[in-house]
Amino acid sequence: MRVALVGNQNSGKTTLFNLLTGSHQKIGNWPGVTIEKKEGIIRTTDFELIDLPGVYSLSAYSQDEKITVDYLLNEKVDLIVNIIDATAIERSLYLTTQLLELNIPVVIALNMSDLIEKNGIKIDFEYIEKKLDTTIIQISALKKFGILNLIQAIKQPNNRKNKYVHIFDHILEDAITKIEKNIDHPFKRYIALKLIEGHELFAKYNQKSIQEIIDDIKPNYQRDLEQIIVDERYRYIESIRDESIKWHRRHMTVTDKVDRVILNKYLALPIFMGIMFLIYYLAAGPFGSLTVDFVDQLIGKFSEWFNLKLISWNASDWSRSLVIDGVVAGVGAVLNFVPQLIILFIGISLLETTGYMSRIAFFLDRVFQKVGLSGKSLIPFIVGSGCSVPAIMSARSIQDETEKKVTIMLTPFIPCSAKLPIITLFAGYFFSDHSGLVSASLYFLAIILIIGIAFVFKKIFYKDHQSSFILELPSYKVPQVSYIVKDVYQKVAAFVVQAGTIIFMSSVLIWFLISFSFAFEYGVLPDESMLAGIGKVFSWLFYPFLGTFSWEASVSVIQGLVAKEQVISSMAIIAGFSEGTSSGVLIFNASAFSFFSASSAYAFMVFNLFSAPCFGSIGAMKKELRDSKSLWLALGLQTGIAWVLATIVYQVGHLIEVLL
C-alpha cells in the first residue's frame, strides 16, 4: 500500500514523516524544508510512505505544486495523510478540500493539537469530520503523541470514508458533474475543476462539449471562474469554522511578545548582528581556536605514540612515512576542527528550528529586494556557513526563478565550515591578537561581495525584473534538544567520514607525489618530487597574491576543489616534508610556508574562500541551476573575483608592510 503525506509548508510534515518511518530527515521552522519527495516504510506495517513537498494548494503552478499533483495523479496513491497545523486550521483546510476531490481516501492528522487549548481555541472535531466526511486524528509530532493512533487509522480501512461532499453552489456542482461525464481519466473531478479554472496544463482534456458547459455558467458570475472556485472553497470552510471553532481571543501570544523585541524597529538589526556575531565568534574566534589547539595537541601526541609503535613493529621507513607523514598528518589536520564545527552547527540548527530564520527573511527582505534578491535568500546564505550543498538546495523555497538563480550562484561566497579551518589557521597565526576581527572581516567581505554582485546583476541582466515575496511567519518553537543533537551529530559525522575517505585518499596521493620523483625514486627532496613538478606548472597563477612562486601553496589551493579542508591537509603534509619543522604551529615554521606574511596570508584566505567551491557544491549548483551556462558563469565569476581581490589585498597590504 502506498500512503502519501501531504500538507502545507511548515506544518510539521517532515517531523511526522520521521516519527512514522523512524528515519531522520532535515527539519526546520521555516517554510519549504522538504526539498524533494522522500520515501520510507511506516513502522509496524509494510506501507510505503511518501513525503511530498509542502504546498498550500493543488493549483499546479509552482514547481512544488506540480510535483505534488503529478505524484498524486499518476503514482496510484492508496491513502493520503493530510497533515494540518491546528493553529492555522482555516487555511489548512483549503488544501484538504482539494485533496478530497481526488477520490483517494484521506486521513487528517491534526498536528500541534496540544497548542489548541493553549491558544484559547475550542474545536468541535466531530462536526468537521462529519462535514468533510473524513477522519481526524489529533497528534503532536513535536511532543510525539497521537502517532500510534494515526498509524492505527492508516491501517484500518473502515477509518477511511470520504464520500464527496458538495462544497460549491449548485450551478458549479451541476457543471462539474456534466463535465465529468466527458472526461476519461481516473481523477475526473480534479480535471473538471481545472478546466473550469482554465488551467493551461490540463487544456488537453478540453473539448468543445466541455467548453460549452463552462461558457454556459460564466454569465452567472461577475468574476472569473477561477476566483469563484477559490471563494467557494473558503466560503465552505468559513461555514465549518463558524459552526465548530470557538476562539477566546487573547491579547497577545508569546510569539507576539517575542516579536515585539526581535522585530522592533531599532533592535531588530542589532539583535540579528549580535546573534550571528556570537555564533561565528564562538566558532571561528579565540574560543574556537582554543579547541583546535587542544585537539591538535592530542593528535600530535597520537602521532608520536603511533610512530614509536610502528618503529617497535619494525615497520619500513617508507610505510612509516606513509602513515605518519601522509595519513595522520593529512587527516589529523582536518580533524582538528571538529569542535569548532560542532559550535557552528549547533548555532545554525538553533536558528533553523526556533523560527528565527523566517524573521530574518522578513525583516531583511527590504535590503535584499533592493539588489534583486529576496529575504528568503538569507536562508541559503546562513545555511551555507555550514555547508553549501544543503544551502544551495534550500534556495528552492524562493519562488522567483531569477532570485533563485542569483541566490544559488552567490551562496558559495559564504565561507562554509570546511573553509573555517583555513580561516582559523591563518588568522590565528598571523593576526593572533586580532584573529576574531580578521575572521569577522572575511564574513563581512563575503556579504559585501554578495550584495555588490547581486546589485550589478540586477543592473545589467535583470533591469526591469519584478518579483513578489510571500512568506508565512510561523510561531516560535522551543527547539528540541534531541533533534539538535541528532542534526549536529549527522553533520559532524559527515565531516569525519569525509576526512576518513576523501581526505584520507587525497593524503595518500599527496604523500606519494611528494615522496617520489618522476623517475619513481623514493625519498627525493620535496623540491624534486612529482608534486613540486605539478605545482610549478601552476605557481605563476598564484604569484600575484603570494608574492613568490610557491609550488607548495599552489598544489594546496588546487586541492581545495576536492574539499576545502583539503587545502590545510595538503599544507600539513608538505610542511612535514620540508625543513625547519618544529613543534607549535607546524605549518608556518616549515621552510615551504615561511614566506607567508600577514598580507599574503590574508590574500591566500580571500582566494580560497571566494574561488570556485568544492566539487560537491559545484554538483549541487549544476543540479539546481539546470543550465550549464549559468554554472560556468558562476564558477568563472567566483574564481575571477577571488583572484582579483586577493591580488589587490596582497599588493596593497605588501606596500603597507614595506612602508612600515
Place this chain on the structure above:
Amino acid sequence: MKIKQHFNIGDITTVDLLPKGTKVKVTEIHTPDHIFKRRLMDMGITEGVRMQIKKIAPLGDPIDIELRGYELCLRKKDLALINVEVIK
C-alpha cells in the same frame, strides 16, 4: 515622502498605506498576473476576508498581516494590488 494620512472606517484604500493594528476587509485584488493572483487567493486572500496589520518590518517593508488565523508577509508593492475597506 509619504504624508501620514488619517483613515476613517469605511474608507477604501490599500494595506501598504495603513498603520499597524488596522483591521481591514478585502474588496478586490487587481493584478494582471493571474498566477500571482491565484497564489494570493490560495493563501486565503479572497474578497471579503478580514485581515489585520500585525507587524511592519523595521525597514518599513514587507508587512506582516494576520488573516484566517495565521500570519503572512507580503511586500508593499504587492499589497498595493489589494483594495481593502478599513473596518477598525
